Amino acid sequence: MRIIVLGSAAGGGFPQWNSACAVGARAWRQDHAARWRTQCSLAISADDERWVLLNASPDLRQQILATPALHPKAAPRHSPIAAAVLTNGDIDHVAGLLTLRESHTFDLHATGAILDVLAANPIFDALNPDYVARHRMALDEAIEVAGLEITAFAVPGKVALYLERGEPVIGGEGEDTVGLEVRAGDTRFFFVPGCARVTEGLAARLEGAPLIFFDGTLWSDDEMVRSGTGAKTGTRMGHISVFGPDGSLAALASLGVGRKIYIHINNTNPMLLDDSPERAAALRAGWEVAHDGMEVCL
Numbered sequence: 001m002r003i004i005v006l007g008s009a010a011g012g013g014f015p016q017w018n019s020a021c022a023v024g025a026r027a028w029r030q031d032h033a034a035r036w037r038t039q040c041s042l043a044i045s046a047d048d049e050r051w052v053l054l055n056a057s058p059d060l061r062q063q064i065l066a067t068p069a070l071h072p073k074a075a076p077r078h079s080p081i082a083a084a085v086l087t088n089g090d091i092d093h094v095a096g097l098l099t100l101r102e103s104h105t106f107d108l109h110a111t112g113a114i115l116d117v118l119a120a121n122p123i124f125d126a127l128n129p130d131y132v133a134r135h136r137m138a139l140d141e142a143i144e145v146a147g148l149e150i151t152a153f154a155v156p157g158k159v160a161l162y163l164e165r166g167e168p169v170i171g172g173e174g175e176d177t178v179g180l181e182v183r184a185g186d187t188r189f190f191f192v193p194g195c196a197r198v199t200e201g202l203a204a205r206l207e208g209a210p211l212i213f214f215d216g217t218l219w220s221d222d223e224m225v226r227s228g229t230g231a232k233t234g235t236r237m238g239h240i241s242v243f244g245p246d247g248s249l250a251a252l253a254s255l256g257v258g259r260k261i262y263i264h265i266n267n268t269n270p271m272l273l274d275d276s277p278e279r280a281a282a283l284r285a286g287w288e289v290a291h292d293g294m295e296v297c298l
Helices: 021-028 060-067 090-101 113-121 122-126 201-207 222-227 277-284
Strands: 002-005 040-046 051-054 081-085 106-111 131-137 143-145 149-153 178-182 188-190 211-215 259-263 287-289 295-296
Touching: 002 060, 060 090, 081 090, 081 143, 090 113, 090 122, 106 113, 106 143, 113 131, 188 201, 277 287
Parallel strands: 051 081, 081 106, 106 131, 188 211, 211 259, 259 287
Antiparallel strands: 002 040, 002 295, 040 051, 143 149, 149 178, 178 188
16 A cells, blocks of 8 residues: 655645744745645555545645646546545645546545535535545445545544534544544554544554554644644644643553654644754654655555
8 A cells, every 4th residue: 555645734734824933934934944845635545546535635736746646647638536535624624625626537435524514515516426426434334445445433523613603512523523544455554634632442443553644733732822823722623732741642652553653733833843852852752744745655
C-alpha cells in the first residue's frame, strides 16, 4: 500500500493567508525551516493505479498538480482518483469535492451524518449523481474501496464550526467525526486527523498499529489565545493538544505503535518549524511531522 500526504496543515494551510503569527511569519519569509503546507488530505492506493482520497481539501487542485500519481493518464479525459472518503464535514475536508465536479466517475464514502451535511447544501449538487455515487458508511463495518478495506470508527469530536448552533457538544462520539482504519492484505494504518481526546477505547484500537496519522493541530491547548490569533482553545475546537499531561504525546506513548506521524497541524503550531524545540521534543518522543509530498509504503 502506498500513501502520499497531499496536505499536512490544518484549516487555512501554512502559512494561513491572513496570519503573520510568530510561526507563520517565518514561512512568509520563505524560511527553509518553515516549509509551506496545504490543507490536510491523503491519497492511498493498493495497486498504484486506483487512488483513494482521504478527505478533499480546498487545495485539492494544487495537490493534484504536485502529485504525478494523480495526473490523468489517458485522452481525452481520465483520472486515477477512484474514490474519496471523508472523516468529517469540516470545510477543509469537503470543499475540495467541488474540484472534482467535471463529470468524472468516482465513489464518495462518508457516514450518514456527513452525507446529510452535503445533501443539505445545494452547492454539492455540482457533483453529478450520474458520475458520483454517494455511499453511507456504517461505523465499525469494513467496506471495499478500490482494492482497500476501510473501516470508519467514531472518535471524540464535534460538528463542523459552520454547523454549530449555540454551545456544541465537545468530545461526543458519533458520526460527525470519525477515524479510518485502512487495510491492504496484511498491512494496515490509521488516519485520525481530528480528535478531542484519547479514550480507553481509542487507545485500545490504536495499540500495536504499524502506522498512525494523528491529529497534531495545536502544540498547547491555549496556543491560539496566547498568540493572539483566536479566542478558542484547542479543547473548544474539538482538538486534543500535542503537549501536556492530557496531550497526545502522553496519551499514545505506551501503545507500541510502529510509526507515529502528526498531521492536520495548525499554522500557529511551533512543531511546524524544523528547528523548534517543540519539533525536537516530538522527534524525541518517537513522532514524525507530516509534510506535503511525504510518502509511506506499507
